[in-house]
Amino acid sequence: MKVLAHARLIDGTGAAPRNDATIVIDGERIAAITTQSQADFPADAEVIDCAGLTVLPGLIDCHDHMANHRYDLAHRWGIDEPESTRHLRTASVLRQTLEVGYTMIRDAGGLDAGFKRAIDEGLTVGPRLLLSISIVSPIGGIGDRMAPSGDCCCVPGDPLLPSGVVETLADVRPVVRRMVRAGADFIKCATTGGASSRPGHGPLDSAFNLDEMQALVEEAHALDRRVMCHALGGRGLDIAIEAGVDSIEHGCYLDEDPRHLDLMAARGIVFVPTLLVYEFHRKSPQPHVRERAQDLFEHHIVAIKKALAAGVKVVAGTDAGGHGHPANAGELRCLVDAGMTPMQAIQAGTSWAAECCGKEAEVGTIEKGKLADLLVVGGDPLANISMLGEPANIRLVLKGGEAVARAVPPRQNIVF
Numbered sequence: 001m002k003v004l005a006h007a008r009l010i011d012g013t014g015a016a017p018r019n020d021a022t023i024v025i026d027g028e029r030i031a032a033i034t035t036q037s038q039a040d041f042p043a044d045a046e047v048i049d050c051a052g053l054t055v056l057p058g059l060i061d062c063h064d065h066m067a068n069h070r071y072d073l074a075h076r077w078g079i080d081e082p083e084s085t086r087h088l089r090t091a092s093v094l095r096q097t098l099e100v101g102y103t104m105i106r107d108a109g110g111l112d113a114g115f116k117r118a119i120d121e122g123l124t125v126g127p128r129l130l131l132s133i134s135i136v137s138p139i140g141g142i143g144d145r146m147a148p149s150g151d152c153c154c155v156p157g158d159p160l161l162p163s164g165v166v167e168t169l170a171d172v173r174p175v176v177r178r179m180v181r182a183g184a185d186f187i188k189c190a191t192t193g194g195a196s197s198r199p200g201h202g203p204l205d206s207a208f209n210l211d212e213m214q215a216l217v218e219e220a221h222a223l224d225r226r227v228m229c230h231a232l233g234g235r236g237l238d239i240a241i242e243a244g245v246d247s248i249e250h251g252c253y254l255d256e257d258p259r260h261l262d263l264m265a266a267r268g269i270v271f272v273p274t275l276l277v278y279e280f281h282r283k284s285p286q287p288h289v290r291e292r293a294q295d296l297f298e299h300h301i302v303a304i305k306k307a308l309a310a311g312v313k314v315v316a317g318t319d320a321g322g323h324g325h326p327a328n329a330g331e332l333r334c335l336v337d338a339g340m341t342p343m344q345a346i347q348a349g350t351s352w353a354a355e356c357c358g359k360e361a362e363v364g365t366i367e368k369g370k371l372a373d374l375l376v377v378g379g380d381p382l383a384n385i386s387m388l389g390e391p392a393n394i395r396l397v398l399k400g401g402e403a404v405a406r407a408v409p410p411r412q413n414i415v416f
């Protein structure tokens with residue numbers, strides 16, 4: 001049994017922080033949240049003094065690419081280094097991501113099921129993983145690996161990452177089934193280009209027609225998988241919402257048509273803006289990427305404000321990978337810059353993110369019975385959200401009650 005004593009508690013529900021809270025952890029779950037004097041735990045429990053520290057739920061990133069490390073073509077095609085080196089690089093990123101307080105990651109494409117298995121078996125250390133395997137898109141979509149020259153990818157596909165390229169309507173359902181067979185917890189698809197996609201396939205250029213997207217959503221739901229859809233704007237954004245995807249990833253031009261946000265609110269479609277990646281793209285050396293990112297910036301900020309006003313849930317995702325693996329909490333800082341309160345940003349990275357992942361019964365808030373995925377920080381994230389992005393402030397991370405990184409020494413049998 002573990003006890004976090006004298007903590008300032010931000011429980012992830014949006015409730016005001018509680019001072020001098022005691023969190024009792026039994027095995028992998030939270031047994032009680034109480035005050036010190038009322039806490040009931042055995043004398044040999046491991047008591048961790050959290051005086052002066054804040055405890056929050058382990059953070060969740062709803063859009064990450066853990067196995068991607070750069071945007072250049074050689075890396076995208078997997079020919080810049082041996083596969084084994086890349087896998088070890090990915091394993092290192094998984095460990096670092098957990099150590100900075102991220103206890104759950106929804107991968108938006110590129111991470112194969114072997115990493116999840118390796119973490120489950122204790123071969124390596126990392127967050128809880130939700131996988132989407134490969135991005136599903138039509139010929140010419142963002143999942144179709146093409147060079148700007150028009151050349152196709154020259155290396156054989158990885159059997160653990162089946163191709164997500166759909167050629168005709170008849171391919172849609174088999175491709176979805178192949179993703180699930182390869183271990184997908186979510187189906188990731190794309191109905192538009194993006195900032196970093198090839199010239200000619202940008203944020204307002206569509207991919208997939210409505211028939212194809214309806215088949216995709218129907219098949220994914222029949223297999224109990226939610227659909228996370230990369231859609232920035234224009235017709236492709238329209239089609240994604242009309243088809244009934246479960247989350248809109250990026251959604252940069254959601255400010256343009258009020259029907260979009262109203263429909264999302266009515267259908268419970270979540271918005272994952274991924275602001276952090278566009279900070280990177282706004283400085284891209286590639287002119288077409290830079291221009292797209294600069295053009296969408298103002299729209300994106302307005303889209304978030306309108307989404308909150310319309311009652312659409314806005315959750316945190318970094319789109320990390322191509323732009324490296326910066327501290328994922330940088331996204332929470334971006335959300336505050338975009339107009340969310342620090343408490344809303346924390347919810348966007350905890351309870352709301354857990355709902356987006358369909359894991360709200362297990363994680364995302366600090367409540368009795370939930371998994372003890374907890375983050376202990378020095379400092380006050382409500383006063384300064386950026387502090388969550390400074391690894392030095394991360395004092396302790398618990399995943400399922402197990403300490404991951406510990407700078408606070410446990411104190412046995414503390415006297416109250």
Ligand SMILES: [Zn+2]
Binds near residue numbers: 063064065108319
């Ligand atoms: Zn992405």
